[in-house]
Amino acid sequence: MSTVLHPGPAPSARQLILNGIFAENPVFRLALSLCPAVAVTTTVLNGLLLGVAVLFVQVLSSLTVTLAKRLIHPRVRIPVYTIIIAVWVSAIDMSLAAFAPALYAQVGLYVKLIVAFAIIISRLEVFASRQPLVPTFFDGLGMGLGFLLALLMIGAFRELLGSGSFAGIALAPGKPLLFFALPAGGFFSIALLMALFNWIERRTRGGKAARAKSAGGHGV
Amino acid sequence: MNLHVIQPKPKLSGREIARIVLSMSVACLAGAAVLGLVYLGTERYQRASVEATERGAIRDMLGLGATARLLEVRQYLVPGARQVVYRAAPLGATAGTAHEVTFTFDGALAGEREVPVAVPVGKEWTPLGRMFVATQAGRPAGFVVQGETHGYKAPIRLFVAMEPDFEIVDMRIIETTDDPGLGAEVAQPWFREQYVGRSAEEIARLDVTKDPMPEDWKQALVAFARRAPDGPARHRELLQRERTRPIYAVTGATISSRAVTEGVRKTVDHFRRRWWLLAPHLEGSL
């Protein structure tokens, strides 16, 4: 769980986006909101749809909170954040059902579950409620993009190996390693990709810093 | 969630409480307003896309051309009066009239009239099912009927497509539950395609066996399902041999396989009886 608060002068847009994609990638580094990471990534398209949905919810919620932060009483901020997120999730859910019904049929339940994601509400608490409009927008965008890219990566990995196709286009004659399309394979895919991220992190940042930031579990 | 150290909370003054209540109420009302607007905006599109998907699926199942018209017949049960009511209207029509025919349980005609499509059905009426009649040049070109059967857990809904002589053209299973494991097995193409090409009489006597499927039959079914160029020919050839044999169950899903077979049998049988009663009254709508 990210414990780095951002109270000081806001970082630049580029820094924020890159932070969301790499250093604090919600799935691989912060290990938040893992449920969909395994569930919907059987194909690239499913992962894309959910990633885009989360991106929209994150950005819209962050913007709403940062615009209304004076109106939200600190004692009830968590319920209010929850309401805001729930409203946007419902709105995105209805829009997807109306405009992309075929894809929505496969990931419908998981779109509705976005409201329970820890990543979104933690972002609101940690960043959006303290920072002005523009940095909040880029932070939300960065986190959303990080999530989307993570889902796309896992989806590509599982679909290529498990179904021999990419985004529905068959590439291999059969199913090379059907295992990866199954639930168990999903867990293994994430294990491998997370380890890969950790390994890259160590190589680019050097030993000490990496050990301090390696993706550990929640400390409960 | 960001968990702070649990600090003792100070008592709130009356004004603080009022501010909190106001804050929450505003949030709730604003949220409800936004949701209401989004709902109003998207509802129309959602209905349209559901309808477009249905229409596409029906045309696909029956292999219809663009000139075919689709008539939707909805069946309702009027509980107290022991009657069933059928309402027939072009699929997706929001204006114009629907033809309404009422029968008693014994098959006697109890009423026939035209009602505007927009008029809703009686509140106590229970929807029993939907049937789609495809017409080309004023004559039936095929039927697609919705059916339901009970697997071991949740109902399995399926669509059966038939020629005008009730020979099965296609069968699709609509998964109603989020069931990735067992239930989904029977939706596999090669299992579904076993029903295609069988006449209504053969379906009525159909049984299910746990014996393994002959490999050549399975290959033919897979090719047929995948619409390979030689698929239909191979399928037709082997169907002559397999016609008299039972349906081969999916390994590990015998119950669901039996349920689906019963579902197909039931759907075809019920539709034949109902169509026999209905057809004379729907001549004008075809």
Add this chain to the structure above:
Amino acid sequence: MSRARALLTAVLAALLLVTGLARGAEVRVLSARVVAPSELRLRFSAPLPRADAENFRLTHAEAPDIPIPVSRVRLTGGNRVVLTFGQRLMPAEHYRLELADPPLARDVRPAAWALLLSVMIAAAFINNFVFTRYLGLCIFFGVSKKRDTAIGMGITFTLVMIFTAMVSWALDTYVLRPLQLGFFQIIVFIGVVAAVVQFLDTMLRKTHPVLHRKWGIYLMLITTNCIILAVPLLNAQTSNGPLDALALAIGSGAGFALALFLMSCARERLEYARVPQPFQGLPIAFALAGLFALAFMGFSGLDFFR
């Protein structure tokens, strides 16, 4: 206290006696069971005045206008009747039986307890929410490090799950659906979760402060658990009745508790293993979960009541 109880018992007994006597006069269907391939076995409370084929009418529940032809009626002893039909009957199907004389009607369907048990077992094993549906993972990986925390979380979660699922079901069935407010489902369900968690937290703090200090933190974590929201949504999606909703809640809670327990046992052992550096922490936990998921796949053919 005991005098009041004795009085109450006496009143209840009297009522039962009276109603029993009153009902003893009429014929009732005591049991109706479908026996493959095409038999329906009935047991009545008294002999039937008429026992010819025209007296009975059996239809599929969803096709009341199409009777299934009776081919034979057999009276076996003890007010039992065996009907044989000209068509195959499936034990899992829902039928409706009507008699002309005496005028009776009865739904013929699999025993409710068998269905509910199968829903529960399905939710706990075959479709385990963690290993097959991949829900609740966030909390799962955080809490499964030690056995004690895992057990605590499992129990807390199951109780909250049952409570939340039933309240959500009630709200959905009696408020949202009749008023066509289906699109409020997400907000209402998460609101119920938050309210239930808050209520239980406050109650626990007041009544059992020791327990609260030990388990209070799990309550807070439950709010971000996907399963707690998924079960009401699934119940709404499949329009479950109250008993089915309860069965799903119990099954999912039990399944989650089981998954947590198994995972914690394994992770405790993992402390002593030499894990390669990139895999330390979450990645190896995921791999472990993958192995469990593989094992749980073995349940997929599980079938009880046939």
